[in-house]
Amino acid sequence: MISVSKLLCELDAEGDGLRYDAAADSSKPQISREKQRRPVVVWNLTKQCNLYCSHCYAAADTGTAPGELGTAEGKRLLDDLADYGVPVVLFSGGEPLVRDDLVELVGYADDLGIRPVLSTNGTLITPETAAELRDAGLRYAGVSVDGLPERNDEFRGADGAFDAAVRGIGACLDAGLKTGLRYTITERNADDLPGVVELLHDEGVDRFCFYHLDYGGRGADIADADLSPGAKRDAVRRVCDLTREYHDRGAEIETLLVGNYADAAYLVEYARRHLGEAVAERVYDYLRRNGGDPAGERVADVDYQGNVHPTQFWQGYSLGNVRDRSFGDIWDDESNPLLRRLRHRSEHLNGRCADCRYREICRGGSRLRALSAHGDLFAPDPQCYLREAEIA
Amino acid sequence: MVENPDRHRVGDHPRDAAGREWEVFVRPDGADPLRHVGSVSAPSVGVAYEQAETLFAWCADDVWLCPADAVERYSTHTLDDDAERVPVGPDGDERPRES
Numbered sequence: 001m002i003s004v005s006k007l008l009c010e011l012d013a014e015g016d017g018l019r020y021d022a023a024a025d026s027s028k029p030q031i032s033r034e035k036q037r038r039p040v041v042v043w044n045l046t047k048q049c050n051l052y053c054s055h056c057y058a059a060a061d062t063g064t065a066p067g068e069l070g071t072a073e074g075k076r077l078l079d080d081l082a083d084y085g086v087p088v089v090l091f092s093g094g095e096p097l098v099r100d101d102l103v104e105l106v107g108y109a110d111d112l113g114i115r116p117v118l119s120t121n122g123t124l125i126t127p128e129t130a131a132e133l134r135d136a137g138l139r140y141a142g143v144s145v146d147g148l149p150e151r152n153d154e155f156r157g158a159d160g161a162f163d164a165a166v167r168g169i170g171a172c173l174d175a176g177l178k179t180g181l182r183y184t185i186t187e188r189n190a191d192d193l194p195g196v197v198e199l200l201h202d203e204g205v206d207r208f209c210f211y212h213l214d215y216g217g218r219g220a221d222i223a224d225a226d227l228s229p230g231a232k233r234d235a236v237r238r239v240c241d242l243t244r245e246y247h248d249r250g251a252e253i254e255t256l257l258v259g260n261y262a263d264a265a266y267l268v269e270y271a272r273r274h275l276g277e278a279v280a281e282r283v284y285d286y287l288r289r290n291g292g293d294p295a296g297e298r299v300a301d302v303d304y305q306g307n308v309h310p311t312q313f314w315q316g317y318s319l320g321n322v323r324d325r326s327f328g329d330i331w332d333d334e335s336n337p338l339l340r341r342l343r344h345r346s347e348h349l350n351g352r353c354a355d356c357r358y359r360e361i362c363r364g365g366s367r368l369r370a371l372s373a374h375g376d377l378f379a380p381d382p383q384c385y386l387r388e389a390e391i392a
Numbered sequence: 393m394v395e396n397p398d399r400h401r402v403g404d405h406p407r408d409a410a411g412r413e414w415e416v417f418v419r420p421d422g423a424d425p426l427r428h429v430g431s432v433s434a435p436s437v438g439v440a441y442e443q444a445e446t447l448f449a450w451c452a453d454d455v456w457l458c459p460a461d462a463v464e465r466y467s468t469h470t471l472d473d474d475a476e477r478v479p480v481g482p483d484g485d486e487r488p489r490e491s
């Protein structure tokens with residue numbers, strides 16, 4: 001995750017210590033005083049979802065799927081994760097709210113000292129569930145909305161999904177839960193982005209996460225709906241401009257970019273062009289401390305059947321299964337040559353990434369997209385939109 | 393090395409979150425032992441091999457694949473609800489599972 005508001009507008013956030021090793025300089029209470037040493041774990045609690053979104057990386061379905069980790073197994077998994085020192089678990093799906101033990105699992109994680117956060121389509125959140133989740137210790141709910149009402153509902157395969165998500169967001173905010181937007185930018189919804197931010201900001205949302213499309217699950221089927229590199233550059237510029245405009249008028253929104261570390265390189269270029277060399281150097285320094293694309297290191301995924309993946313988007317390859325072996329043992333096992341190479345990827349990148357001046361802060365972007373596009377895990381990310389002159 | 397371990401047979405849970413699941417084993421060089429390197433999801437062994445080759449050809453002479461549901465797993469790790477204790481020792485004693 002790259003915080004545009006932190007880098008361009010110096011907005012402090014709870015993740016400054018974890019993300020940039022900058023807890024001491026931050027005015028906000030911190031998730032962690034230290035830079036992250038263990039991965040944030042995305043746990044896809046279930047494959048089931050009440051919606052059928054066209055870009056779902058988990059290829060979720062409206063029916064139940066066999067092999068789901070049960071409540072007791074889930075608690076043993078959380079025990080393992082706590083023992084290993086995992087700082088944050090993102091409860092995801094499918095739609096995690098279709099499981100009736102979500103509140104229990106959130107509470108269990110919180111009791112173990114893991115920070116529980118939620119990724120949801122928001123449509124099942126009532127005032128009662130929002131209050132229960134808050135009381136159980138949930139720290140954050142990220143609600144997916146992917147366009148203005150008509151476009152969002154088309155994406156999500158359900159009329160009324162937009163309104164239901166906004167009602168869910170309202171319920172979370174009323175319960176005092178920190179709540180943010182998750183927005184996956186594609187060709188179909190890029191133009192809606194400022195309108196959605198305005199609408200949700202009026203509802204009281206002040207955190208906005210913009211995701212690039214990764215090519216996992218059904219995301220692979222709509223790879224052709226991904227923005228062209230040029231359009232992607234425009235969309236990211238719009239996020240930067242919009243963040244600064246809001247801050248200039250005193251609305252301190254938090255904005256983040258997720259899923260394409262070419263954004264790190266672009267942010268340095270943007271800062272140099274609009275804010276001067278000194279700011280560009282500060283931005284670069286923060287991003288160097290952040291460490292580039294996190295797959296296989298700072299982020300991990302456990303799917304609903306217990307398979308461990310290097311990121312939540314890479315569901316087609318599993319490092320092992322938590323029913324066979326503890327998460328920590330799977331994650332630490334660098335006898336797996338692929339995992340080892342992924343963690344030392346800078347030495348193995350080829351093509352334009354090999355000589356890129358931003359290699360240290362980007363680390364070649366998404367290895368999964370490189371694999372999908374070129375059949376080579378260390379080829380360039382096809383969605384890098386930096387110009388040759390910028391990376392030379 | 394664990395001496396006289398309590399092992400459990402891991403239950404027969406489906407692992408096909410994204411297609412049929414295939415355990416992958418690679419041998420870096422002729423004299424090396426086979427090493428388990430995770431699993432891939434694929435509808436057929438041919439596609440599974442293609443995927444495993446894309447991921448591991450650079451480091452392996454040999455690539456072996458096995459359907460994940462054909463593997464019997466006995467482990468000291470006890471997360472699984474359906475894990476069955478396996479008798480240990482000459483008298484077939486069982487030690488209680490840690491909660």
Ligand code: SF4
Nearest residue numbers: 353356362364365384
């Ligand atoms: S060329 Fe490669 S390393 Fe450089 S910014 Fe693009 S994706 Fe990142």
